[in-house]
Amino acid sequence: MSDKGKEEVVVNESKAQTDGSGNAGEEGSDLDDFGYNIPMDPESVARRAAIASELPDVDDMPIFMKALPTDAAHPAAETLLALSTLKYEGMSPHEIAEELKSQGNEFFRKGDKDSLIQALHKYDDALAQESSNAKANSIYHSNRAACLLKLRKYKATAEACFKALECNPGNIKAFYRSCKAHFALGDYEMALRVGQAGLLASEDEPGGIKAAKDLAVLVHKIDKIAKAKAEREAKAAAERAEREAKAAAERAEIDAELATRGVVLGAALFERTDPTLETAQIGFVDKTAGSMLQFPVLLLYPEFGQTDFIQVFGELDTFGSHLTELYPPTGAPLPWDSTNSYVFSTLAIYAMPCMTPPLDEAEAKVFHKRVARGIKPVRLDMSTTLLQAITLPGYVMPQLPTFHVMVAGSAFEKQWLANPQ
Numbered sequence: 001m002s003d004k005g006k007e008e009v010v011v012n013e014s015k016a017q018t019d020g021s022g023n024a025g026e027e028g029s030d031l032d033d034f035g036y037n038i039p040m041d042p043e044s045v046a047r048r049a050a051i052a053s054e055l056p057d058v059d060d061m062p063i064f065m066k067a068l069p070t071d072a073a074h075p076a077a078e079t080l081l082a083l084s085t086l087k088y089e090g091m092s093p094h095e096i097a098e099e100l101k102s103q104g105n106e107f108f109r110k111g112d113k114d115s116l117i118q119a120l121h122k123y124d125d126a127l128a129q130e131s132s133n134a135k136a137n138s139i140y141h142s143n144r145a146a147c148l149l150k151l152r153k154y155k156a157t158a159e160a161c162f163k164a165l166e167c168n169p170g171n172i173k174a175f176y177r178s179c180k181a182h183f184a185l186g187d188y189e190m191a192l193r194v195g196q197a198g199l200l201a202s203e204d205e206p207g208g209i210k211a212a213k214d215l216a217v218l219v220h221k222i223d224k225i226a227k228a229k230a231e232r233e234a235k236a237a238a239e240r241a242e243r244e245a246k247a248a249a250e251r252a253e254i255d256a257e258l259a260t261r262g263v264v265l266g267a268a269l270f271e272r273t274d275p276t277l278e279t280a281q282i283g284f285v286d287k288t289a290g291s292m293l294q295f296p297v298l299l300l301y302p303e304f305g306q307t308d309f310i311q312v313f314g315e316l317d318t319f320g321s322h323l324t325e326l327y328p329p330t331g332a333p334l335p336w337d338s339t340n341s342y343v344f345s346t347l348a349i350y351a352m353p354c355m356t357p358p359l360d361e362a363e364a365k366v367f368h369k370r371v372a373r374g375i376k377p378v379r380l381d382m383s384t385t386l387l388q389a390i391t392l393p394g395y396v397m398p399q400l401p402t403f404h405v406m407v408a409g410s411a412f413e414k415q416w417l418a419n420p421q
Contacts (some may be wrong), residue, residue: 046244053348094136097129118210122146138168145177157181161194170201172208176215188226195219200260254282257293258397261387266356266396280311280400292316295386298402302421303412304336313386313401319349320382341407348408349384350377352420353394355402377404377420 088096104122107115126140141164147417148157161178175198182191198215256263280296293315299308310322327344333343354375380389380403390397404420406413 001324005328047063054178065194074384093129094131094133096175097126097131097133097140099138100126100129101136101143104143109142111150113151116147116150123147124411129350134167135171138166138171138174141167142171142174145174145181148175149181150376152184154181155182166267172201172211172215173309175199175201176211176218179215179222179291184220188222188229192226194217195222201286205211250283252285258282261293262391264396265359266361266398269356270398280309283313295390295401297386298400299407300402300404301336301342302404302416303410306334306336308405315387316385318383319380319383319389319403323349323382341410342405346407346409348406348413349380349382350404350420351380351389351392351395352402352407353392354396356396356398375420377417 016240031317057370088099091099100122104119104126123140123144127137127144131137145157145160145164148154148160158178158181161174161181164174166179168174175194179191179195179198182188182194190323195215195218199219201212213395223392255265282293282295285292285294295313295315297310297313299310301307308326310326313322324344327347329344333340375394378395379393388402389395389403390401404416407414
Protein backbone atom coordinates (compact mmCIF):
# COMPACT_ATOMS: atom_id res chain seq x y z
CA MET A 1 0.00 0.00 0.00
CA SER A 2 1.36 3.50 -0.81
CA ASP A 3 2.06 6.10 1.84
CA LYS A 4 -0.97 8.07 0.61
CA GLY A 5 -3.22 5.11 1.21
CA LYS A 6 -1.80 4.64 4.68
CA GLU A 7 -2.60 8.26 5.51
CA GLU A 8 -6.25 7.78 4.42
CA VAL A 9 -6.59 4.76 6.71
CA VAL A 10 -5.23 6.70 9.67
CA VAL A 11 -7.62 9.57 9.04
CA ASN A 12 -10.61 7.24 8.90
CA GLU A 13 -9.53 5.52 12.08
CA SER A 14 -9.21 8.86 13.85
CA LYS A 15 -12.78 9.68 12.89
CA ALA A 16 -14.06 6.62 14.67
CA GLN A 17 -12.22 7.21 17.95
CA THR A 18 -14.64 8.07 20.76
CA ASP A 19 -14.72 7.66 24.52
CA GLY A 20 -17.05 4.68 24.22
CA SER A 21 -20.21 6.66 24.86
CA GLY A 22 -20.60 8.13 21.35
CA ASN A 23 -18.86 11.38 22.31
CA ALA A 24 -15.79 12.63 20.53
CA GLY A 25 -12.48 11.51 22.03
CA GLU A 26 -10.88 14.94 21.69
CA GLU A 27 -11.88 17.63 24.18
CA GLY A 28 -13.57 20.69 22.67
CA SER A 29 -14.73 18.92 19.49
CA ASP A 30 -17.74 16.91 18.21
CA LEU A 31 -18.61 14.64 15.33
CA ASP A 32 -20.77 16.04 12.57
CA ASP A 33 -23.32 13.92 10.68
CA PHE A 34 -20.56 12.53 8.47
CA GLY A 35 -18.17 11.54 11.29
CA TYR A 36 -15.64 14.40 11.02
CA ASN A 37 -14.23 16.20 14.06
CA ILE A 38 -15.46 19.79 14.20
CA PRO A 39 -14.44 22.49 16.67
CA MET A 40 -16.92 23.25 19.51
CA ASP A 41 -15.53 26.53 20.81
CA PRO A 42 -18.23 29.13 21.78
CA GLU A 43 -17.75 31.15 18.60
CA SER A 44 -18.26 28.09 16.39
CA VAL A 45 -21.35 26.97 18.37
CA ALA A 46 -22.91 30.42 18.05
CA ARG A 47 -22.20 30.53 14.31
CA ARG A 48 -23.81 27.09 13.80
CA ALA A 49 -26.89 28.12 15.81
CA ALA A 50 -27.27 31.29 13.73
CA ILE A 51 -27.11 29.32 10.49
CA ALA A 52 -29.61 26.73 11.78
CA SER A 53 -32.09 29.43 12.84
CA GLU A 54 -32.20 30.77 9.28
CA LEU A 55 -32.98 27.38 7.77
CA PRO A 56 -36.69 26.36 7.40
CA ASP A 57 -38.14 23.60 9.56
CA VAL A 58 -37.68 20.27 7.81
CA ASP A 59 -41.39 19.48 8.23
CA ASP A 60 -42.20 22.69 6.34
CA MET A 61 -40.15 21.71 3.31
CA PRO A 62 -42.41 20.22 0.58
CA ILE A 63 -40.14 17.24 -0.02
CA PHE A 64 -40.29 16.17 3.64
CA MET A 65 -43.95 17.01 4.39
CA LYS A 66 -46.04 14.22 5.92
CA ALA A 67 -49.33 16.05 5.20
CA LEU A 68 -50.39 18.95 3.01
CA PRO A 69 -50.88 22.29 4.83
CA THR A 70 -54.45 23.56 5.11
CA ASP A 71 -53.45 27.17 5.80
CA ALA A 72 -53.23 29.29 2.64
CA ALA A 73 -50.67 31.51 4.41
CA HIS A 74 -48.27 28.58 4.92
CA PRO A 75 -44.76 29.46 3.58
CA ALA A 76 -44.82 26.45 1.25
CA ALA A 77 -48.39 26.94 0.01
CA GLU A 78 -47.34 28.85 -3.11
CA THR A 79 -44.67 26.28 -3.94
CA LEU A 80 -47.10 23.40 -3.48
CA LEU A 81 -49.64 25.12 -5.70
CA ALA A 82 -47.03 25.51 -8.40
CA LEU A 83 -45.99 21.86 -8.04
CA SER A 84 -49.61 20.66 -8.18
CA THR A 85 -50.16 22.76 -11.29
CA LEU A 86 -47.17 21.12 -12.90
CA LYS A 87 -48.54 17.71 -11.98
CA TYR A 88 -51.70 18.31 -14.02
CA GLU A 89 -49.96 20.07 -16.91
CA GLY A 90 -51.14 18.74 -20.23
CA MET A 91 -54.22 17.01 -18.75
CA SER A 92 -57.79 17.83 -19.83
CA PRO A 93 -60.32 19.17 -17.26
CA HIS A 94 -62.00 15.77 -17.21
CA GLU A 95 -58.71 13.95 -16.60
CA ILE A 96 -57.83 16.34 -13.77
CA ALA A 97 -61.31 15.88 -12.27
CA GLU A 98 -60.94 12.09 -12.40
CA GLU A 99 -57.55 12.29 -10.67
CA LEU A 100 -59.04 14.48 -7.94
CA LYS A 101 -61.95 12.07 -7.59
CA SER A 102 -59.50 9.19 -7.06
CA GLN A 103 -57.74 11.19 -4.35
CA GLY A 104 -61.12 11.90 -2.75
CA ASN A 105 -61.98 8.21 -2.84
CA GLU A 106 -58.75 7.41 -0.95
CA PHE A 107 -59.71 9.86 1.78
CA PHE A 108 -63.30 8.54 1.85
CA ARG A 109 -62.15 4.97 2.40
CA LYS A 110 -60.36 6.00 5.60
CA GLY A 111 -63.77 6.89 7.04
CA ASP A 112 -62.77 9.26 9.88
CA LYS A 113 -64.24 12.75 10.09
CA ASP A 114 -61.13 14.63 8.96
CA SER A 115 -60.65 12.29 5.99
CA LEU A 116 -64.29 12.70 4.97
CA ILE A 117 -63.85 16.47 4.99
CA GLN A 118 -60.69 16.11 2.88
CA ALA A 119 -62.64 13.88 0.48
CA LEU A 120 -65.35 16.56 0.21
CA HIS A 121 -62.70 19.12 -0.77
CA LYS A 122 -61.35 16.79 -3.44
CA TYR A 123 -64.81 16.24 -4.94
CA ASP A 124 -65.40 20.00 -4.84
CA ASP A 125 -62.11 20.50 -6.69
CA ALA A 126 -63.17 17.88 -9.22
CA LEU A 127 -66.42 19.77 -9.87
CA ALA A 128 -64.47 23.02 -10.16
CA GLN A 129 -62.76 21.62 -13.28
CA GLU A 130 -66.13 22.00 -15.06
CA SER A 131 -65.78 18.79 -16.98
CA SER A 132 -68.14 18.40 -19.92
CA ASN A 133 -68.83 14.79 -18.88
CA ALA A 134 -72.30 14.96 -17.26
CA LYS A 135 -72.19 11.42 -15.84
CA ALA A 136 -68.81 12.08 -14.25
CA ASN A 137 -70.08 15.31 -12.70
CA SER A 138 -73.07 13.38 -11.37
CA ILE A 139 -70.68 10.95 -9.66
CA TYR A 140 -68.72 13.81 -8.06
CA HIS A 141 -71.95 15.25 -6.65
CA SER A 142 -73.06 11.80 -5.51
CA ASN A 143 -69.70 11.19 -3.84
CA ARG A 144 -70.09 14.50 -2.02
CA ALA A 145 -73.47 13.22 -0.84
CA ALA A 146 -71.83 10.04 0.46
CA CYS A 147 -69.44 12.13 2.59
CA LEU A 148 -72.22 14.40 3.86
CA LEU A 149 -74.37 11.39 4.71
CA LYS A 150 -71.61 9.93 6.87
CA LEU A 151 -71.14 13.34 8.48
CA ARG A 152 -74.91 13.38 9.22
CA LYS A 153 -75.49 16.54 7.19
CA TYR A 154 -78.78 15.23 5.87
CA LYS A 155 -80.18 18.36 4.23
CA ALA A 156 -76.89 18.99 2.46
CA THR A 157 -76.88 15.32 1.40
CA ALA A 158 -80.29 15.68 -0.22
CA GLU A 159 -79.15 18.85 -2.02
CA ALA A 160 -76.01 17.13 -3.35
CA CYS A 161 -78.12 14.20 -4.58
CA PHE A 162 -80.48 16.58 -6.35
CA LYS A 163 -77.54 18.10 -8.23
CA ALA A 164 -76.24 14.62 -9.06
CA LEU A 165 -79.59 13.67 -10.54
CA GLU A 166 -79.73 16.89 -12.52
CA CYS A 167 -76.52 15.76 -14.24
CA ASN A 168 -77.61 12.14 -14.60
CA PRO A 169 -81.22 11.14 -13.84
CA GLY A 170 -80.14 7.49 -13.83
CA ASN A 171 -77.65 7.78 -10.92
CA ILE A 172 -79.06 5.05 -8.68
CA LYS A 173 -76.59 5.78 -5.87
CA ALA A 174 -77.80 9.39 -5.72
CA PHE A 175 -81.39 8.11 -5.37
CA TYR A 176 -80.28 5.75 -2.59
CA ARG A 177 -78.39 8.43 -0.65
CA SER A 178 -81.21 10.95 -1.06
CA CYS A 179 -83.69 8.37 0.18
CA LYS A 180 -81.53 7.68 3.26
CA ALA A 181 -81.15 11.41 3.95
CA HIS A 182 -84.90 12.11 3.83
CA PHE A 183 -85.53 9.04 5.98
CA ALA A 184 -83.05 10.32 8.57
CA LEU A 185 -84.83 13.70 8.52
CA GLY A 186 -88.11 11.92 9.31
CA ASP A 187 -89.66 12.89 5.98
CA TYR A 188 -90.98 9.42 5.11
CA GLU A 189 -93.20 10.67 2.30
CA MET A 190 -90.31 12.29 0.40
CA ALA A 191 -88.02 9.35 1.16
CA LEU A 192 -90.55 6.98 -0.44
CA ARG A 193 -91.06 9.24 -3.45
CA VAL A 194 -87.32 9.45 -4.07
CA GLY A 195 -86.80 5.76 -3.41
CA GLN A 196 -89.59 4.60 -5.69
CA ALA A 197 -88.35 6.90 -8.46
CA GLY A 198 -84.89 5.41 -8.02
CA LEU A 199 -86.20 1.87 -8.47
CA LEU A 200 -87.32 2.89 -11.95
CA ALA A 201 -83.90 4.33 -12.82
CA SER A 202 -81.25 2.57 -14.96
CA GLU A 203 -78.51 0.46 -13.36
CA ASP A 204 -75.78 1.02 -15.95
CA GLU A 205 -73.27 2.74 -13.63
CA PRO A 206 -70.61 0.87 -11.61
CA GLY A 207 -72.21 -0.68 -8.54
CA GLY A 208 -75.66 0.21 -9.82
CA ILE A 209 -77.14 -3.28 -9.39
CA LYS A 210 -76.06 -3.50 -5.75
CA ALA A 211 -77.28 0.07 -5.09
CA ALA A 212 -80.65 -0.84 -6.64
CA LYS A 213 -80.95 -3.87 -4.35
CA ASP A 214 -79.99 -1.78 -1.32
CA LEU A 215 -82.51 0.86 -2.37
CA ALA A 216 -85.28 -1.73 -2.72
CA VAL A 217 -84.57 -2.99 0.83
CA LEU A 218 -84.55 0.58 2.16
CA VAL A 219 -87.81 1.50 0.39
CA HIS A 220 -89.50 -1.60 1.81
CA LYS A 221 -88.30 -0.69 5.32
CA ILE A 222 -89.46 2.93 5.05
CA ASP A 223 -92.81 1.89 3.58
CA LYS A 224 -93.39 -0.44 6.51
CA ILE A 225 -92.45 2.24 9.05
CA ALA A 226 -94.52 4.90 7.26
CA LYS A 227 -97.61 2.67 7.21
CA ALA A 228 -97.23 1.87 10.91
CA LYS A 229 -96.86 5.59 11.65
CA ALA A 230 -99.92 6.44 9.54
CA GLU A 231 -101.95 3.79 11.39
CA ARG A 232 -100.87 5.17 14.76
CA GLU A 233 -101.69 8.72 13.72
CA ALA A 234 -105.09 7.67 12.33
CA LYS A 235 -105.89 5.81 15.54
CA ALA A 236 -104.78 8.77 17.67
CA ALA A 237 -106.84 11.16 15.52
CA ALA A 238 -109.94 8.94 15.84
CA GLU A 239 -109.49 8.71 19.61
CA ARG A 240 -109.00 12.47 19.84
CA ALA A 241 -112.10 13.12 17.74
CA GLU A 242 -114.08 10.74 19.94
CA ARG A 243 -112.89 12.50 23.10
CA GLU A 244 -113.67 15.90 21.63
CA ALA A 245 -117.14 14.79 20.55
CA LYS A 246 -117.82 13.34 23.99
CA ALA A 247 -116.53 16.49 25.69
CA ALA A 248 -118.67 18.67 23.40
CA ALA A 249 -121.75 16.60 24.22
CA GLU A 250 -121.03 16.83 27.94
CA ARG A 251 -120.41 20.55 27.63
CA ALA A 252 -123.74 21.01 25.83
CA GLU A 253 -125.50 19.12 28.65
CA ILE A 254 -123.75 21.23 31.29
CA ASP A 255 -124.57 24.48 29.45
CA ALA A 256 -128.21 23.41 29.35
CA GLU A 257 -128.15 22.71 33.12
CA LEU A 258 -126.51 26.08 33.80
CA ALA A 259 -129.12 27.87 31.69
CA THR A 260 -131.86 26.07 33.63
CA ARG A 261 -130.33 27.39 36.87
CA GLY A 262 -130.11 30.93 35.48
CA VAL A 263 -126.32 31.11 35.33
CA VAL A 264 -124.93 33.67 32.86
CA LEU A 265 -121.68 32.47 31.29
CA GLY A 266 -118.85 34.84 30.42
CA ALA A 267 -115.38 34.74 28.91
CA ALA A 268 -112.41 33.41 30.86
CA LEU A 269 -110.53 35.92 33.00
CA PHE A 270 -107.20 34.11 32.93
CA GLU A 271 -105.22 31.84 30.67
CA ARG A 272 -105.01 28.38 32.18
CA THR A 273 -101.24 27.97 32.19
CA ASP A 274 -101.20 25.92 35.39
CA PRO A 275 -101.64 22.16 34.65
CA THR A 276 -104.20 21.89 37.47
CA LEU A 277 -106.30 24.69 36.00
CA GLU A 278 -106.06 23.23 32.50
CA THR A 279 -107.82 20.03 33.54
CA ALA A 280 -110.36 21.68 35.87
CA GLN A 281 -113.84 21.56 34.32
CA ILE A 282 -117.46 21.96 35.41
CA GLY A 283 -119.05 18.51 35.59
CA PHE A 284 -121.74 16.33 37.08
CA VAL A 285 -121.12 14.99 40.57
CA ASP A 286 -121.85 11.37 39.68
CA LYS A 287 -120.99 11.73 35.95
CA THR A 288 -124.69 11.45 35.08
CA ALA A 289 -126.59 14.17 33.24
CA GLY A 290 -129.22 15.79 35.40
CA SER A 291 -127.32 15.23 38.66
CA MET A 292 -125.79 17.94 40.83
CA LEU A 293 -123.05 20.08 39.31
CA GLN A 294 -119.57 20.61 40.69
CA PHE A 295 -117.27 23.50 39.83
CA PRO A 296 -113.62 24.48 40.06
CA VAL A 297 -113.48 27.75 42.03
CA LEU A 298 -110.77 30.40 42.12
CA LEU A 299 -110.27 32.62 45.19
CA LEU A 300 -108.36 35.88 44.73
CA TYR A 301 -106.52 37.72 47.52
CA PRO A 302 -106.08 41.18 45.93
CA GLU A 303 -104.20 42.60 48.92
CA PHE A 304 -101.24 40.32 48.31
CA GLY A 305 -101.79 39.21 44.70
CA GLN A 306 -102.25 35.58 45.83
CA THR A 307 -104.76 32.89 44.84
CA ASP A 308 -106.34 29.68 46.13
CA PHE A 309 -107.84 27.03 43.92
CA ILE A 310 -110.63 24.68 45.00
CA GLN A 311 -110.84 21.95 42.37
CA VAL A 312 -114.20 20.47 43.42
CA PHE A 313 -116.84 22.83 44.83
CA GLY A 314 -120.38 21.41 44.75
CA GLU A 315 -123.13 23.79 43.69
CA LEU A 316 -124.88 23.38 47.06
CA ASP A 317 -121.65 23.57 49.13
CA THR A 318 -121.33 26.67 51.30
CA PHE A 319 -118.28 28.92 51.26
CA GLY A 320 -117.88 28.32 54.97
CA SER A 321 -117.51 24.56 54.47
CA HIS A 322 -114.52 25.04 52.17
CA LEU A 323 -112.88 27.98 53.93
CA THR A 324 -112.79 26.11 57.24
CA GLU A 325 -110.65 23.53 55.45
CA LEU A 326 -108.39 26.22 54.01
CA TYR A 327 -108.15 28.06 57.34
CA PRO A 328 -108.37 25.49 60.16
CA PRO A 329 -108.33 26.93 63.71
CA THR A 330 -104.94 25.37 64.48
CA GLY A 331 -103.44 25.94 61.05
CA ALA A 332 -100.10 27.71 60.50
CA PRO A 333 -100.13 31.27 59.10
CA LEU A 334 -99.87 31.56 55.33
CA PRO A 335 -96.36 32.44 54.06
CA TRP A 336 -97.51 35.76 52.64
CA ASP A 337 -99.60 36.70 55.74
CA SER A 338 -96.87 37.98 58.08
CA THR A 339 -99.38 39.43 60.59
CA ASN A 340 -101.56 36.28 60.66
CA SER A 341 -104.59 38.43 59.82
CA TYR A 342 -106.16 35.93 57.44
CA VAL A 343 -108.01 33.54 59.74
CA PHE A 344 -111.47 32.06 59.22
CA SER A 345 -113.22 34.42 61.65
CA THR A 346 -111.89 37.58 59.95
CA LEU A 347 -112.54 36.71 56.31
CA ALA A 348 -114.88 38.59 53.99
CA ILE A 349 -115.86 37.09 50.61
CA TYR A 350 -117.09 39.18 47.69
CA ALA A 351 -118.73 38.35 44.39
CA MET A 352 -117.97 40.88 41.68
CA PRO A 353 -120.85 41.31 39.19
CA CYS A 354 -119.94 41.95 35.59
CA MET A 355 -116.29 40.82 35.92
CA THR A 356 -116.33 39.66 32.31
CA PRO A 357 -118.64 40.19 29.31
CA PRO A 358 -121.35 37.54 28.78
CA LEU A 359 -121.02 35.17 25.86
CA ASP A 360 -124.69 35.66 24.96
CA GLU A 361 -125.27 38.77 22.80
CA ALA A 362 -128.60 39.65 24.44
CA GLU A 363 -127.03 39.40 27.91
CA ALA A 364 -124.09 41.48 26.69
CA LYS A 365 -126.37 44.49 26.04
CA VAL A 366 -127.67 44.35 29.60
CA PHE A 367 -124.10 43.91 30.85
CA HIS A 368 -122.92 47.16 29.26
CA LYS A 369 -125.81 49.08 30.78
CA ARG A 370 -124.97 47.74 34.25
CA VAL A 371 -121.29 48.63 33.80
CA ALA A 372 -122.28 52.14 32.79
CA ARG A 373 -124.32 52.52 36.02
CA GLY A 374 -121.37 51.37 38.14
CA ILE A 375 -120.59 48.03 39.72
CA LYS A 376 -120.67 47.26 43.42
CA PRO A 377 -119.25 44.05 44.91
CA VAL A 378 -121.66 41.82 46.84
CA ARG A 379 -120.46 40.42 50.16
CA LEU A 380 -121.33 36.77 50.71
CA ASP A 381 -122.13 35.06 53.99
CA MET A 382 -120.28 31.91 54.97
CA SER A 383 -123.63 30.12 54.65
CA THR A 384 -124.01 31.21 51.01
CA THR A 385 -123.94 28.32 48.56
CA LEU A 386 -122.01 28.47 45.32
CA LEU A 387 -125.24 28.25 43.32
CA GLN A 388 -126.63 31.27 45.15
CA ALA A 389 -123.43 33.22 44.45
CA ILE A 390 -123.27 32.50 40.72
CA THR A 391 -126.95 33.32 40.18
CA LEU A 392 -126.81 36.74 41.87
CA PRO A 393 -128.36 39.53 39.73
CA GLY A 394 -125.71 40.89 37.38
CA TYR A 395 -123.15 38.17 38.14
CA VAL A 396 -121.47 36.88 34.99
CA MET A 397 -119.63 33.65 35.70
CA PRO A 398 -116.20 33.34 34.07
CA GLN A 399 -115.11 29.90 32.96
CA LEU A 400 -113.82 29.52 36.52
CA PRO A 401 -116.20 30.97 39.15
CA THR A 402 -114.02 33.63 40.81
CA PHE A 403 -114.39 35.43 44.15
CA HIS A 404 -112.39 37.95 46.17
CA VAL A 405 -111.24 37.30 49.75
CA MET A 406 -109.89 39.86 52.25
CA VAL A 407 -109.90 40.75 55.94
CA ALA A 408 -113.22 42.26 57.00
CA GLY A 409 -112.98 45.81 58.36
CA SER A 410 -109.36 46.23 57.25
CA ALA A 411 -107.99 49.37 55.65
CA PHE A 412 -107.41 47.40 52.48
CA GLU A 413 -111.08 46.33 52.33
CA LYS A 414 -112.20 49.98 52.55
CA GLN A 415 -109.75 50.97 49.84
CA TRP A 416 -110.79 48.07 47.58
CA LEU A 417 -114.53 48.74 47.98
CA ALA A 418 -113.94 52.32 46.92
CA ASN A 419 -112.28 51.11 43.72
CA PRO A 420 -112.91 47.37 43.23
CA GLN A 421 -110.76 45.61 40.63
